[in-house]
Amino acid sequence: MKPFEYKRPSSLEEACTMLAAQDGRVKALAGGTDLLVQMKQGGLELDALVSLRDVPGLDALHLEEDGSLIMGSATPLGAIENSPDVRRAFPGIAEAASFVGSMQVRSRATVGGNLCNAAPSADTAPILIACGSTAVITDGQADRTVLLEDFFSGPGQTVLGPGELLRAIVVPPVPETGFAKYCKSFRSAMDCCTVGVAVYSDFVPGSAVVRDLRLALGAVAPTPIRARAAEAMLVGQELDEALTDRASLEAVADALPISDLRASAAYRKVLVEVLSRRALTAARAWAERGAVA
Amino acid sequence: MKQELLITVNGDEHHLLVDTRRTLLDVLRDDLGLTGTKNGCGAGECGACTVLLDGEPVNSCLTLAHEAAGRDVLTIEGLSSGGVLHPVQQAFVSQGAIQCGFCTPGMVMTTKALLDRNPDPTREEILAGLRGNLCRCTGYVKIVEAVEVAQCLLAEEELV
Ligand SMILES: Cc1cc2nc3c(=O)[nH]c(=O)nc-3n(C[C@H](O)[C@H](O)[C@H](O)COP(=O)(O)OP(=O)(O)OC[C@H]3O[C@@H](n4cnc5c(N)ncnc54)[C@H](O)[C@@H]3O)c2cc1C
Ligand code: FES
Ligand code: FES
Numbered sequence: 001m002k003p004f005e006y007k008r009p010s011s012l013e014e015a016c017t018m019l020a021a022q023d024g025r026v027k028a029l030a031g032g033t034d035l036l037v038q039m040k041q042g043g044l045e046l047d048a049l050v051s052l053r054d055v056p057g058l059d060a061l062h063l064e065e066d067g068s069l070i071m072g073s074a075t076p077l078g079a080i081e082n083s084p085d086v087r088r089a090f091p092g093i094a095e096a097a098s099f100v101g102s103m104q105v106r107s108r109a110t111v112g113g114n115l116c117n118a119a120p121s122a123d124t125a126p127i128l129i130a131c132g133s134t135a136v137i138t139d140g141q142a143d144r145t146v147l148l149e150d151f152f153s154g155p156g157q158t159v160l161g162p163g164e165l166l167r168a169i170v171v172p173p174v175p176e177t178g179f180a181k182y183c184k185s186f187r188s189a190m191d192c193c194t195v196g197v198a199v200y201s202d203f204v205p206g207s208a209v210v211r212d213l214r215l216a217l218g219a220v221a222p223t224p225i226r227a228r229a230a231e232a233m234l235v236g237q238e239l240d241e242a243l244t245d246r247a248s249l250e251a252v253a254d255a256l257p258i259s260d261l262r263a264s265a266a267y268r269k270v271l272v273e274v275l276s277r278r279a280l281t282a283a284r285a286w287a288e289r290g291a292v293a
Numbered sequence: 294m295k296q297e298l299l300i301t302v303n304g305d306e307h308h309l310l311v312d313t314r315r316t317l318l319d320v321l322r323d324d325l326g327l328t329g330t331k332n333g334c335g336a337g338e339c340g341a342c343t344v345l346l347d348g349e350p351v352n353s354c355l356t357l358a359h360e361a362a363g364r365d366v367l368t369i370e371g372l373s374s375g376g377v378l379h380p381v382q383q384a385f386v387s388q389g390a391i392q393c394g395f396c397t398p399g400m401v402m403t404t405k406a407l408l409d410r411n412p413d414p415t416r417e418e419i420l421a422g423l424r425g426n427l428c429r430c431t432g433y434v435k436i437v438e439a440v441e442v443a444q445c446l447l448a449e450e451e452l453v
Binding site (some may be wrong): 001003004005006029033036037040049051053082098101102103104106107108163190191258279284 | 296312313314316335336337339340341343346349350351354355356357359360362363403406410411421422424425426
């Protein structure tokens with residue numbers, strides 16, 4: 001590693017000022033589980049790291065009165081996975097967090113780091129997009145918000161400008177008639193997803209009729225994406241086995257996978273169909289059990 | 294670029310001058326001579342470098358030393374007290390869950406963290422808890438049994 005400056009600001013304003021100062025050669029340091037690997041093995045060279053450790057409020061994790069979930073960007077995935085509030089109100093998010101790496105990795109790895117690293121395969125992205133989450137971005141002075149699905153602009157790239165930080169993720173409340181789940185395919189338990197598919201579905205009470213639905217795909221395009229064609233096919237319809245099959249096949253239409261060391265493009269397309277079917281089948285089973293689990 | 298670092302390891306405070314690039318693992322092994330913590334992969338994959346940071350298990354190879362400033366670090370050397378092995382250590386010894394021993398400090402620290410959090414894990418939960426720890430020798434069966442024995446030893450301790 002080349003020498004770098006290590007800074008540990010104690011306010012958001014200070015952190016953003018430091019990030020704005022050294023064009024491109026400075027990065028925020030959250031858990032470091034992506035950055036340290038990139039610096040040790042990937043040849044990433046920086047002039048400075050700005051540690052978020054002592055910036056107050058960035059690890060806040062709480063439910064608002066209206067039922068929405070606020071996750072400070074520097075909340076460790078382990079804290080999300082183990083939070084009684086998240087497990088009760090957003091079990092699909094707790095489960096997706098638990099799929100990342102190992103217990104040791106999740107003690108340090110943060111949700112903001114997972115999203116800002118912007119790997120197409122980031123495991124928290126599909127479920128948070130499917131749940132309709134918003135990214136709260138700050139320049140240290142004022143906040144702006146973007147839908148999380150619009151946060152990514154390419155592999156390793158986000159809409160964050162110089163001197164901007166992801167401050168928090170806000171997940172809207174899931175109604176009693178709503179269900180969310182992330183299905184991940186991986187080669188080993190310690191690996192990012194080969195393909196990941198998340199579903200959020202809201203049903204007409206007492207039925208399997210889809211009122212609102214989002215299907216998000218990871219690792220099949222330059223950024224996490226929504227499978228809009230499949231979504232359009234599902235909204236307003238009764239989710240039965242035949243429709244599940246058709247929509248799962250349709251989800252492949254939105255996928256533009258590449259071949260890499262984890263899988264070929266053709267295999268990824270098959271995985272999109274399989275995992276979409278798995279996610280939609282789980283949603284259907286949940287609705288048929290009389291929802292409100 | 295060296296910066297001052299105040300860090301508590303196994304209850305002892307250390308005031309050091311540490312290059313910003315060094316990891317917690319580097320400082321433990323090279324500056325403090327605590328070589329029980331092992332350097333396997335240096336990339337978060339093997340768990341040999343696991344220590345507890347304010348009670349949380351972390352890969353010390355991916356944690357910059359300065360990120361641990363002012364925090365409490367527990368390493369394998371700090372686990373036994375007065376020459377008496379910690380129940381997790383006892384369990385690994387009695388079950389023969391150690392062959393070459395390279396992975397053992399990490400396995401033991403991870404097990405401690407797992408049982409601190411969940412004193413009564415199922416076998417599945419044990420496997421999930423240990424998924425960041427690799428062993429090239431044992432085939433894991435005895436390690437999982439050792440965790441189960443440690444679970445019993447700790448539960449008995451609770452009763453006393
Ligand atoms: C062994 C191992 C296994 C892994 N397994 C998985 C896996 O199964 N699934 C998976 O998705 N990932 C996995 N990862 C990758 C990594 O752990 C996650 O992406 C993690 O969530 C990154 O978070 P971090 O806090 O460590 O990020 P850091 O490394 O600290 O930061 C990552 C990037 O985000 C930027 N950043 C961080 N926070 C902010 C912020 N608030 N605002 C702006 N920019 C910010 C940093 O500047 C950097 O560019 C694994 C990593 C390892 C080492
Ligand atoms: S040396 Fe840290 S995980 Fe392998
Ligand atoms: S005992 Fe040799 S690596 Fe585990």
